[in-house]
Amino acid sequence: MTRLYWALIATAAVAAVVAAWIIYVPGPTAFASGSTVALNDYKDANPTGVPASLASADLVKRGEYLTRAADCEACHTAKGGIPYAGGLAFKLPFGTMYSPNITPDKETGIGNWTDADFLNAIHKGIAPDGSRLYPAFPYPSYTLLTDDDALAIKAYLFSLAPVRRVTPKNSLMFPFNQRWLMAFWSLFYNSNERYQPHTDQSAEWNRGAYLAEALGHCGECHTPRNLMQAVNNKRKFAGAVTAGWRAYNITQDKTSGIGSWDVEMTEKFLAHGHVEGLGTASGPMGEAVDMSLRHMTPEDIKALVVYLKTVPPIPDTSLPVPKTLLASTFPSDHEVNENARGAMIFAGACEACHGWSGKSPVLKYADFVGGRTVNDPTARNVAQAVIWGVTRHSPDGVVTMPGFGKAYSDEEIAAVVNYVTARFGAEKSNITAEEVRKIGKQASQ
Ligand code: HEC
Ligand code: HEC
Ligand code: HEC
Known part of the structure; x- marks a missing residue:
């Protein structure tokens, strides 16, 4: 009897340790050795705030730099919409969520928020009415921001023109529509601590x-x-x-x-x-x-x-060493026979911009050679680029690739995607029309 009793206790203890191990996650800089100190006790140059060249700029200018560095715009702007006016759809397996309007409009944006309201949202994921925000808003990262930096971001957002735009309602399934559950989530996964410098590091x-x-x-x-x-x-x-x-x-x-x-x-x-x-x-x-x-x-x-450069290596055997050699000037008969449909689409719809060799004849941004995207045998990102196209506001101006999701069937897209990885990558992909269909549904819009 006592033996059984102890065996049960031991099993429960092991299960608890395993569960704790699964639930527990280390902090983002825990990989680095040495101790950390509170910012106020750190003797070296302050790692927070703006770079030295902007140190004497006004609050709004400093806020602009930090808002960009935090990339608030990427999530708070609908495709083709007004920056920061929200409405970008996040398609999740359990429904769709929309980013809110964070322009200073008093009715539909955050124009009535106090500094304390803003800090509560950024650091704790709590809205002014006390409701919990979902971590699709990455407050577990922003919680590391100093109050000064968060409030500089607020000052920048409040310097923008208010935009009246009602945020669409989320359509999340039960229990994911229960915001209060995020209080438990935050208990485990939002440290609610500001950045602490590592004294052993520079x-x-x-x-x-x-x-x-x-x-x-x-x-x-x-x-x-x-x-x-x-x-x-x-x-x-x-x-x-x-x-x-x-x-x-x-x-x-x-x-x-x-x-x-x-x-x-x-x-x-x-x-x-x-x-x-x-x-x-x-x-x-x-x-x-x-x-x-x-x-x-x-x-x-x-x-x-x-x-x-100090982040420890973690190998992933699904990713081969990228092929760095240019492909031949023209495809061989053998290659065309392997995937005639893909080769034909590439010749007609892609080659003019991307070239046969992997070096673009027109634009460096369209080079394939050596890139991870074409060297990923799942070809997920190649499929995304082909379905939706790409628009970049690059340092050299606007660069675009049209999307082919409407012009081509899923079978045709799969064929050209598999052609691209076979020709330009280290390992060819075998993506199916069904996978293309699923991948195409997953982008945010
Ligand atoms: C990865 C995407 C993402 C990024 C980056 C992001 N947000 Fe958000 N944010 C969201 C989503 C999604 C929500 C809605 C969460 C919810 O409904 O619970 C949100 C909510 C908010 C809210 C609450 C607004 C309200 O009306 O309740 C504020 C304020 C906010 N974000 C400000 C910011 C600021 C400031 C930044 C940059 C420092 C930022 N966000 C960056 C996705 C993002
Ligand atoms: C009008 C020119 C143009 C056409 C036509 C075009 N592309 Fe592109 N494509 C580009 C540019 C420019 C980029 C780079 C965009 C960027 O900077 O992210 C790109 C990016 C890509 C990428 C992503 C590369 C990476 O490393 O992330 C893939 C994959 C791709 N194109 C495949 C195709 C395929 C397949 C076709 C034909 C079905 C095609 N493209 C047609 C111009 C074009
Ligand atoms: C919103 C999501 C997102 C954020 C935030 C993001 N990345 Fe990425 N990153 C990606 C995606 C997706 C790719 C693959 C792009 C492609 O296929 O063209 C990528 C590619 C890269 C690559 C190229 C990898 C390779 O093998 O070619 C580097 C380097 C990189 N990211 C670094 C960073 C760093 C550093 C940060 C933070 C400052 C960052 N990323 C933030 C999504 C993100």
Whole structure:
């Protein structure tokens, strides 16, 4: 009897430890060794706020820099809509959610919010009426922002023209429509703590960490989530799917991550969204570059890369070493026979911009060679680009690729997608029309 009793207790204890391990996630900078201190006790250069060149600028100007670095615009703007007026649809497996209007309109926006209201939302995910906000609004990242930085962002938003636009109603299924549940979620997954510098790391590293974690929220897209949909930092930056796009592994793993990119290449990719031989940032990353990263000062981009370079490698065997050789000038008969339909569509609809070799004859942003997108055997992002097209507000002006989702059937899209990965990537994809149909439904609009 006592033996059974102890066996039961031991099993329960093991189960509790396993459950706690599954539920528990480390903080975003927990991978770095050494101790942390409160900001006020940190002796080195302050990692928060704006870069030195803007230190004496007025509050609204400082707020503008920080608002861009936090990329509030990407989520709070409907496709083709007025910036910050909300209405972007987030299509989730359990319904659709819309981002609210955060212009200073008093009725439909946040014009009546006090500083305390704003800080409660940014740090705790609590709205002025006390209701809980969903973490699709990445407050578990923004909670790291200092009060000063959050209020500078508010000052910038309040300097914009108020826009009257009622946010559409969410259509979430039970129990996901129960906002109060987020109080429990927050208990586990929102630290509600401001950024604490690591004393063993350089001031530049700490600035990079603040930019990546508090402002740029890279992990919200690039880190896989646990069963509770919280960012799981045990697999920090190991890659995840976001709005139907695959946000690749950006750990320092040399094969599947960006460990083989040198500092200069990484800086250039973040600041331009393109590096010759490494491909182009499209979809949500193209937006992150255009709306956010490319507006950062070179010093801030440098700090971001100093930080990224220390993120431990996590291998992902589904991603091969990208092919860096140019393809032949013309496709061989054998290649055409393998996928005649794909080859024909490519020749008619894509080649003029992308070229046969992987080097675009017209525009560097349309290069394929060496890029992860065409070297991803799931071909998820190739399919997204083909279905929806791509619009970039790049450092060289507006760059567009038309979407083909309406002109071509799912079968035709699958054929051209598989043709692209076979021709330009290290491993060909075998995407089906059914997968194309599903992927096409997942982008935010
Ligand atoms: C990844 C997408 C995303 C980003 C980035 C984002 N938000 Fe949001 N935000 C949302 C969504 C979605 C909601 C709605 C959450 C809900 O309904 O519970 C929201 C809600 C809010 C709210 C609450 C508004 C209300 O009427 O209740 C405020 C304020 C807000 N965001 C401000 C910001 C600011 C400021 C930034 C930049 C620092 C920002 N957001 C960045 C997606 C985002
Ligand atoms: C809104 C989601 C989102 C955010 C936020 C985001 N990324 Fe990305 N990122 C992506 C997606 C999606 C891709 C793949 C783009 C493609 O296929 O063209 C990507 C690609 C990349 C790549 C290229 C990887 C490769 O192997 O080619 C790098 C580097 C990168 N992101 C770094 C960052 C950093 C650093 C941050 C934070 C400052 C960040 N990203 C924030 C979604 C995001
Ligand atoms: C009018 C010119 C044009 C046409 C036609 C065109 N594209 Fe593009 N495509 C571009 C440009 C420009 C980009 C880069 C956008 C950016 O900077 O993110 C791009 C991006 C892409 C990407 C994403 C690359 C990456 O690394 O993230 C893929 C995949 C792609 N195109 C495939 C195709 C296919 C397949 C077709 C034919 C069905 C096609 N494109 C037709 C101009 C074009």
